[in-house]
Amino acid sequence: xxxxxxxxxxxxxxxxxxxxxxxxxxxxxxxxxxxxxxxxxxxxxxxxxxxxxxxxxxxxxxxxxxxxxxxxxxxx
Numbered sequence: 001x002x003x004x005x006x007x008x009x010x011x012x013x014x015x016x017x018x019x020x021x022x023x024x025x026x027x028x029x030x031x032x033x034x035x036x037x038x039x040x041x042x043x044x045x046x047x048x049x050x051x052x053x054x055x056x057x058x059x060x061x062x063x064x065x066x067x068x069x070x071x072x073x074x075x076x
Contacts, residue, residue, distance in 0.1 A: 007075065011065055011069065017061045018058055022058060025051055032051075
């Protein structure tokens with residue numbers, strides 16, 4: 001596998017992880033919005049921790065994609 005193909009595959013992987021993080025954030029936010037009256041405080045707190053964790057994971061993946069795109073531009 002050439003260096004360019006490897007970079008493209010890594011970018012594709014991180015893009016998938018980025019969109020997965022967005023889907024998880026929206027899912028947790030939607031669940032919390034619809035169940036905030038019936039769920040316990042601890043469960044809502046854990047859902048918000050999960051929301052912030054996935055947001056951080058999404059930001060990290062976005063930054064990694066930008067770095068890999070710069071490497072791809074410089075490699076050509």
